[in-house]
Amino acid sequence: MTAYIIRRLLQAIPVFLGSTLLIFSMVFLLPGDPILALFGDKTPTDAQYAALQAQYHLNEPFINRYLIYLGDLFKGDLGTTFRGQEVNDILARAFPNTLRLALLAIVIQLVFGVTVGLIAGLRKNSIFDHVSMLISLVLISLPVFVLAFIAQYVLGIQLELFRPTVSRGVPWADLMLPALVLAALNFAYVVRLTRTSVIETRQNDFVRMAFGKGLPTRRVIPVHVLRNSLIPVTTNLAADFGILIVGATVTEGIFNVPGVGHELFGAINRHDAPEIVSIVTVLVLIYVMVNLFIDLLYGVLDPRIRYVK
Amino acid sequence: MPHFVAPTDEAGIGAVDAVRISDKKSNLWLDAWRDLRGRWMFWIAGSIILILCVIALFPGLFTQMSPVACDLNFSNDGSSSGHPLGYTFQGCDVYSRIIYGTSTSLSVGLIVTVIVAAMGIVIGAFAGYYGGWLDSLLMRLGDMFFAIPYILAAVVVMSLFLKDRNILVISLAIGFFAWPSTARILRSEILRVKSADFVMASRAIGASGWRTLFAHVLPNSIAPVIVISTVGLAAAITAEATLSFLGVGLPSNFMSWGNDISQAQIRLRTDPLPLIYPSIALSITVLSFIMLGETVRDALDPKARALR
Numbered sequence: 001m002t003a004y005i006i007r008r009l010l011q012a013i014p015v016f017l018g019s020t021l022l023i024f025s026m027v028f029l030l031p032g033d034p035i036l037a038l039f040g041d042k043t044p045t046d047a048q049y050a051a052l053q054a055q056y057h058l059n060e061p062f063i064n065r066y067l068i069y070l071g072d073l074f075k076g077d078l079g080t081t082f083r084g085q086e087v088n089d090i091l092a093r094a095f096p097n098t099l100r101l102a103l104l105a106i107v108i109q110l111v112f113g114v115t116v117g118l119i120a121g122l123r124k125n126s127i128f129d130h131v132s133m134l135i136s137l138v139l140i141s142l143p144v145f146v147l148a149f150i151a152q153y154v155l156g157i158q159l160e161l162f163r164p165t166v167s168r169g170v171p172w173a174d175l176m177l178p179a180l181v182l183a184a185l186n187f188a189y190v191v192r193l194t195r196t197s198v199i200e201t202r203q204n205d206f207v208r209m210a211f212g213k214g215l216p217t218r219r220v221i222p223v224h225v226l227r228n229s230l231i232p233v234t235t236n237l238a239a240d241f242g243i244l245i246v247g248a249t250v251t252e253g254i255f256n257v258p259g260v261g262h263e264l265f266g267a268i269n270r271h272d273a274p275e276i277v278s279i280v281t282v283l284v285l286i287y288v289m290v291n292l293f294i295d296l297l298y299g300v301l302d303p304r305i306r307y308v309k
Numbered sequence: 310m311p312h313f314v315a316p317t318d319e320a321g322i323g324a325v326d327a328v329r330i331s332d333k334k335s336n337l338w339l340d341a342w343r344d345l346r347g348r349w350m351f352w353i354a355g356s357i358i359l360i361l362c363v364i365a366l367f368p369g370l371f372t373q374m375s376p377v378a379c380d381l382n383f384s385n386d387g388s389s390s391g392h393p394l395g396y397t398f399q400g401c402d403v404y405s406r407i408i409y410g411t412s413t414s415l416s417v418g419l420i421v422t423v424i425v426a427a428m429g430i431v432i433g434a435f436a437g438y439y440g441g442w443l444d445s446l447l448m449r450l451g452d453m454f455f456a457i458p459y460i461l462a463a464v465v466v467m468s469l470f471l472k473d474r475n476i477l478v479i480s481l482a483i484g485f486f487a488w489p490s491t492a493r494i495l496r497s498e499i500l501r502v503k504s505a506d507f508v509m510a511s512r513a514i515g516a517s518g519w520r521t522l523f524a525h526v527l528p529n530s531i532a533p534v535i536v537i538s539t540v541g542l543a544a545a546i547t548a549e550a551t552l553s554f555l556g557v558g559l560p561s562n563f564m565s566w567g568n569d570i571s572q573a574q575i576r577l578r579t580d581p582l583p584l585i586y587p588s589i590a591l592s593i594t595v596l597s598f599i600m601l602g603e604t605v606r607d608a609l610d611p612k613a614r615a616l617r
Contacts, residue, residue, distance in 0.1 A: 018453030141596035143547045146588040242458040280461050
């Protein structure tokens with residue numbers, strides 16, 4: 001297990017360096033002047049231009065700039081936005097809200113997704129199975145902002161079940177609606193994975209064995225079938241998380257949740273390139289770390305993985 | 310005539326003789342087509358996509374109205390004769406904007422799919438077929454691209470292009486970061502096919518490495534790429550609409566469903582219809598490509614067929 005963890009950690013280092021280099025070179029090697037992009041339709045004066053050039057080290061060679069950027073990143077300094085705010089401060093304020101939203105969404109998608117997927121898998125080709133497959137297909141097809149607007153309009157404005165936008169202080173109750181929308185994005189994938197996995201697991205000899213030695217269904221299904229079916233669902237959480245990050249940007253913007261995605265949404269609208277890059281870098285870092293964590297978890301759950309070279 | 314040889318069991322040879330060359334040929338693609346033919350989902354998705362293509366190519370056939378002839382007098386009016394879906398806040402005809410937006414969505418979807426498939430096939434094929442250090446290098450490169458969710462990457466790229474955003478730029482921004490999954494799938498499929506007897510036979514009769522790759526290995530490992538490309542086309546259409554919705558997509562002089570939805574969102578509480586109609590068009594388009602991908606996957610993958 002230790003060897004597996006070390007190997008996996010070592011593999012993460014080039015990915016981390018490479019992806020930050022990619023983002024960094026996108027910003028500075030693409031045609032298009034980042035300083036001019038900052039000003040949008042206006043043109044900066046020569047003095048402003050020179051000051052910004054010095055602030056962002058733009059007059060130094062590319063590789064030096066990357067090393068400065070990496071050094072700042074390691075020191076935990078994410079730079080300042082075009083409006084002069086520290087990105088660290090913004091994230092410190094916004095991150096807890098996004099974390100709560102994401103946790104709520106993951107819990108909802110897992111509880112409902114696994115339950116529906118399990119029933120659909122156990123009753124293959126039943127009405128329930130067909131209906132849940134059809135619903136999951138529709139949910140996969142709905143772009144997140146369409147889903148968010150439908151939820152906001154129907155559940156928030158027409159039926160008044162939830163507040164259409166989040167109020168100050170971000171109470172848990174207000175987060176329910178955006179969390180439901182976020183959960184719906186991955187719900188379909190969780191249902192499908194669980195269903196396929198349950199159907200496959202049920203055909204295994206150890207399940208027949210469990211039934212054969214007289215264990216009741218209420219023990220075989222949760223202990224033998226469900227537990228073994230959850231491994232692919234767990235690994236897929238990494239991919240789910242990628243969808244969640246993008247989904248959070250849109251839903252937080254629409255429901256006015258003061259989180260990281262909302263900040264990114266705002267930064268995009270203000271054309272604040274340094275802020276966009278800092279936030280995207282942080283999101284990518286989180287994504288890489290979550291991927292790493294889930295891979296390690298996979299090794300814990302499935303011993304076969306650890307011993308593969 | 311007397312027998313001088315003991316009678317042999319000729320069942321094996323008989324079976325070979327029993328194969329008639331005139332019988333219907335069968336291979337993966339023919340089997341898949343026979344499977345597809347019998348599915349209602351395939352025909353529904355196929356016809357919707359066909360209609361969408363006709364709309365995208367000849368929008369003039371479906372509406373006489375110009376999508377940019379807007380009259381503020383009709384701002385947010387309901388449907389009237391000749392304007393079945395009513396007007397936007399700017400007084401533009403919603404129906405004709407949807408019709409003219411079709412080609413934007415489909416073009417972005419198609420261009421992204423071509424970019425992703427081309428990059429994914431070249432990189433995946435080299436990595437899988439040649440193996441060794443090239444494989445490790447290309448796959449680690451893929452990991453780096455994979456570590457950045459492609460919509461976020463596109464947000465960064467597009468936010469740097471303020472002036473000349475167009476369909477090609479947005480397609481490149483989406484496609485350039487979406488190829489690793491295609492490359493990974495093709496690579497693992499090639500690794501599986503590479504050890505098959507027919508590949509060794511091809512090398513044994515003196516075919517070059519390139520010929521073996523293009524004539525034998527690729528055709529036998531391309532099926533999953535086709536499936537992921539169909540679903541990827543749907544994802545690319547969604548990505549374009551999402552970027553336009555976020556304000557880093559196409560400029561407002563392009564007809565784009567994402568732009569129209571973005572502009573209608575401020576008045577969701579009072580006038581939801583100009584937001585709902587383009588959303589429906591977008592969702593139906595995405596749904597039909599996903600349905601097509603589902604049926605094609607089931608048809609090409611015998612394992613999925615067995616699980617159904």
